[in-house]
Amino acid sequence: MNAIQPSRPPLQPIQKRRVIPRPKRHLRQRSYQVMALESTAKIAVNLVVTAVAASALAQLLPYHSLQQEKLREISTEVKLMEAHVNGLQTEFSRNFDPQQTRSIMQQQGYRFDPSQRRVVVMNKDRQEDAQTQSSP
Structure with a gap:
């Protein structure tokens, strides 16, 4: 069992495999x-x-x-409402401004400060029409 074994296997003649010719054309035609x-x-x-994809785009x-049209309409309405809200905020801040109290009272109550004089502007054409109608 402990015998020394040869370092290389014994030389045996290499057997050539027999090449079987395959029909290459048939395989190439089949692969094509x-x-x-x-x-x-x-x-x-x-x-x-x-x-x-084209059908989906045609529907979308x-x-x-x-x-997009609805978005434009909503954007226009938002701009109008923003302008309205800004006006209301300005009026609100003016109504609660203590320095504006007298002028607001005069506008809403038609009362004037005693130190002010009332000025009435009349149209000249109306005056002449009134005079011509009352003079006969």
């Missing part, structure tokens, strides 16, 4: 057919995906334009 079929399938799938574009 498989590649052609695969490419055709890829193109068909891509065409279907493109058709579905009118909806998108409708939404």
Whole structure:
């Protein structure tokens, strides 16, 4: 068991495998057919995906334009309301300003400060019409 074994295996003649000739043309034609079929399938799938995408876009574009129109209307209304709110805020701050109290009372109550004189502006055309009608 403890015998020394040779360091290299004994030389044996290398047997050449017998090469069986294969019909290469048939395999090449078959691989070209498989590649052609695969490419055709890829193109068909891509065409279907493109058709579905185009159909989806055709349905979404009118909806998108409708939404844009609604957005424009709402934006216009928001601008109008902002202007209205700004006016109301200005009036509110003016109404609660202690320095403006007298002028607000005069505007709303038609009362005047005793130190002020009342000025009445009359139209000259009206005066002449009134005089001509009352003079006969």
